[in-house]
Amino acid sequence: MRFQYVILMLIGMSAFMVVRNQVTLGGWIPIKNINDPHVTSIATYAVTEYDKQSGLKLKLEKVISGETNVVDGTIFCLNISTTTNSASNKYNVVVLEKLSQRKLTSFVPLHA
Numbered sequence: 001m002r003f004q005y006v007i008l009m010l011i012g013m014s015a016f017m018v019v020r021n022q023v024t025l026g027g028w029i030p031i032k033n034i035n036d037p038h039v040t041s042i043a044t045y046a047v048t049e050y051d052k053q054s055g056l057k058l059k060l061e062k063v064i065s066g067e068t069n070v071v072d073g074t075i076f077c078l079n080i081s082t083t084t085n086s087a088s089n090k091y092n093v094v095v096l097e098k099l100s101q102r103k104l105t106s107f108v109p110l111h112a
């Protein structure tokens, strides 16, 4: 009796997990805590990488908003603001993170 109950529970749980995976896979989820150190480190990485490629000296001011998408790794799509001297600029950046390897895939100005 007890054993059957456990089996039923396991079946129920795995069915639930399959459904959940299908729902979350490939969907964009808003980042609730924009001040999360991990999010900040992704944004810092994006700016550093962009500076390397462009020869500019942008500095991260703050992360404005962001979304993540878990596919094969995690895609971070962030709106950030940067500073150069006194000018402030907003950009939309996309960083792919997979097994702690990061790749900047997009860094485009945001026209508000």
Ligand SMILES: *[C@@H]1O[C@H](CO)[C@@H](O)[C@H](O)[C@H]1NC(C)=O
Pocket: 065, 066, 067, 077, 078, 079, 092, 110
């Ligand atoms: C970034 O900002 C644009 C324009 O305000 C907005 O449409 C977009 O949803 C934002 N993206 C993210 C990831 O927050």
